[in-house]
Amino acid sequence: MPIVYIGMTAEIVHHGHINVIAQAREYGEVVIGLLTDAAIADYKRLPFLSYENRKKIIENIVGVSRVVPQQEWDYVPNIRQYRPEVMVHGTDWQAGPLAPYRERAIAALAEYGGRLIEVPYTEGTSAGEFITQVQSLGNTPDTRRGTLRRLLAAKPLSTFIEAHNPISALIAEHTAVAKGDKVRRFDGFWSSSLTDSTVAGKPDIEALEINSRLANINAIFDVTTRPLIMDADTGGKPEHFELNVHSMERLGISGVIIEDKGGLKENSLLGTDVIQNQESAILFCDKIRAGCAARVSDDFMIIARIESLILEQGMDDAINRAGAYVMAGADGIMIHSRQNTPDEVFEFARLFRMEFPKTPLVCVPTSYSMVTEEALAKHGFNIVIYANHLLRAAYPAMQQVAREILQNGRSFESEQRLMSINEILELNRGTTA
Ligand code: SPV
Ligand code: MG
Numbered sequence: 001m002p003i004v005y006i007g008m009t010a011e012i013v014h015h016g017h018i019n020v021i022a023q024a025r026e027y028g029e030v031v032i033g034l035l036t037d038a039a040i041a042d043y044k045r046l047p048f049l050s051y052e053n054r055k056k057i058i059e060n061i062v063g064v065s066r067v068v069p070q071q072e073w074d075y076v077p078n079i080r081q082y083r084p085e086v087m088v089h090g091t092d093w094q095a096g097p098l099a100p101y102r103e104r105a106i107a108a109l110a111e112y113g114g115r116l117i118e119v120p121y122t123e124g125t126s127a128g129e130f131i132t133q134v135q136s137l138g139n140t141p142d143t144r145r146g147t148l149r150r151l152l153a154a155k156p157l158s159t160f161i162e163a164h165n166p167i168s169a170l171i172a173e174h175t176a177v178a179k180g181d182k183v184r185r186f187d188g189f190w191s192s193s194l195t196d197s198t199v200a201g202k203p204d205i206e207a208l209e210i211n212s213r214l215a216n217i218n219a220i221f222d223v224t225t226r227p228l229i230m231d232a233d234t235g236g237k238p239e240h241f242e243l244n245v246h247s248m249e250r251l252g253i254s255g256v257i258i259e260d261k262g263g264l265k266e267n268s269l270l271g272t273d274v275i276q277n278q279e280s281a282i283l284f285c286d287k288i289r290a291g292c293a294a295r296v297s298d299d300f301m302i303i304a305r306i307e308s309l310i311l312e313q314g315m316d317d318a319i320n321r322a323g324a325y326v327m328a329g330a331d332g333i334m335i336h337s338r339q340n341t342p343d344e345v346f347e348f349a350r351l352f353r354m355e356f357p358k359t360p361l362v363c364v365p366t367s368y369s370m371v372t373e374e375a376l377a378k379h380g381f382n383i384v385i386y387a388n389h390l391l392r393a394a395y396p397a398m399q400q401v402a403r404e405i406l407q408n409g410r411s412f413e414s415e416q417r418l419m420s421i422n423e424i425l426e427l428n429r430g431t432t433a
Contacts, residue, residue, distance in 0.1 A: 002028035002085035007075050009035045010054045011047045016090070016122035018061070023119045024088040025063045032058050033070035033078045037154035043073040044183050046151055048143070074101060079108040087114065092121040097181055139225045141252030146299040147227040148254030151187050152360050157377040160229055161386040163189040164199050168390040169220040188227040188254070191217055194267055195391040204267040206233045210244055218251060227254040229303070229385070234261050234279070238287045242294035245302070255301030257334050257362070258291070260284040260321065268310045269366065271338050278311050281321050285328035292329040303362060304330035309337045309344055319351050332360035332383075342371040342379075349380045 004024045010017065010032075024030045034055055040047045047054070051069070059067045070078050079087065087109060093102045106116055151158045163169035169189055177184045196213055197204040210232075217228060230248060235241040235258035248256055259268070262279035270276075279287075284304070291302045304325035308318035322333050333356075335348045345363050352361060362383040365371045376384050397417070404414045419427075 003082060004028045004030050004086045004088055005033055005075075005079070005082060005084035006030065006088050007033040007035065007070050007078070008058065009040050009047060010058050011040070011049065013057055013061075014122075019122050020088060020090060020119055021061060021063045023117075024086075027086045027088070027117065029065045030063055031066045031068060031082060031084065032064055033075070033082075034058055034067050035070045035073065037150060039070060039072050041151070041154040042182065045185050046147065046154055046187070050150060075105040076108045079105060079114070080111075083112055083114065084109075085114055086117055088117050088119060090121040091118045094118070097178075100181065139221075139252075141221075141250065142297075144221070144225065144227055144252040145249065145254050145297060148188065148229065148301055149299050151227065152382055155187070157373055157381060158187040158383050159373065159386070160188045160190045160383060161186045162192045162195050162388050162390055163220055163228075164192065164195040164391050165216065166219050166223050168394070169224045171390065173224045173226055186226070188229065189220065189224070190385045190387055191220075191228055191230045191253075192387050192391075193231045193233050195388050198391060204265075206236075206265050210236075210247070214247055214251060217253065221252060229253075229255045229257060229301075229383075231387075232256045232258050234259055234265050235287055235291065238290040241287055241291050245291050245294045245300070246296070249295060249297055249300045254299070255303055255331070256291075257303045257305050258287065259305040259307055259334075259336075260325075261307055268307060268336050269338050271310055272312055276311065278307055278313060281324050284321075285324055288325055288328040288330050301331040301360075302329070303332040303334055303360070304328075305334040305336060305362075307336060309335065309339075309348070315344070315347060315351070318348055322348075322352050323355060326356055326359055330359075332362055334362035334364070336364055338367045340367050342368045342375065345381075346379045353380045 004027045006020060006024055008017065021030060034051065037047060037051050055067050058064060068078070068082065075087070087105060089102070093099060109116055161172045163172050172186050172189055175185065191213065193206070193208070194204045196216060197208055200208060202208060213230070217230065220228065230253050232244065235256070236244070241258070245256070259265070260279045260281070261276055262283070263277045266274045266276045288302060288304055295302070306318050306321050306325070308314065308321060318335065322335075325333060333352065335345050337345045342365065345368070349361060360382045361380055362385065363376060363381050364385045364387045365376070366387055373384055401414045401417065405411050
């Protein structure tokens, strides 16, 4: 029987897929090249269902004889590997961003005499439309929580951005930028102690009650789908941290980062300008162990943040602590720095990776903002957090308009800088940011 190849993401399976498979069967044995999570995440974003779950669905469809992984968005490697006599695709790729992939597939098929058959696209089955519908149905805490571990498995570097309220989270979730043939989006949110405190008009000294932080996150979760990492400052006393891990998991938070400070915590970027102490590594390991023992789900991540470089304790101290924290059960390490170059975090990553090639590594490039994501990925980082940027963007804009209205005795001069009333009404009626 000739091999008939169909590449699919199968994020949401619908009658359009069944039509394509039914037609493909007429030409031979149907082999589905199912795009892996990594292939889809690289091109647009992590699919809602994991590869294994999508595979279970597809291999049970009548007419499918085999499912093989397609590791890239591009069909060429699998065409060369499986050499199908026929490849079937919907007509929807004849124009638009997929057109170059079509050309490449046709050329690869021509190398050995394979042919492309295009079947009419079933109207009303665009994945985008379905995804909007699914999003409007909401998201369970379990699905959201597990997304961080899935991201780490699928992408070399995931990007998280601070969200201090639902509207900033909506902006973070819906902003998309086309770069080459790919679409870039943020992978998730960072709940920052600095920006949550600033919004509340308080200093960043662990003064906000945990339940107010969680209520804020709950409001963000009401209207978004992406994973969130919570900055839980020092985590408090181990006994309190255990209880808070339960609350975070129940809400659907994907991971918590706790920093190894003791006494009164001040913001890290203040460094040694203020008095702040590092916790003993032994006590901090006890807190990590307590949190790990308390958690109920395997997918919730406890990430240990090392403040040795912030507090000028040296690279050896940072590396020794990293080893101890991983041994105590930390699922990842965040190394923080307030230098204006990435040199010391790169050096940390080099030393850390010699001992721990796989443990997720997180950084927060606020003071060394010239570093690129590409360079961070190359040095072994897995998560980059833009920790305060949306609030820092909003504050000066609000301040300027407040000043202008006072100066001018009217708002007319500020109109050009503001979203229009039509835009805010449209946004308010449920259109995404
Ligand atoms: C935060 O965003 O609150 C952080 C990162 O903890 S930093 O402000 O750099 O300490
Ligand atoms: Mg903080």
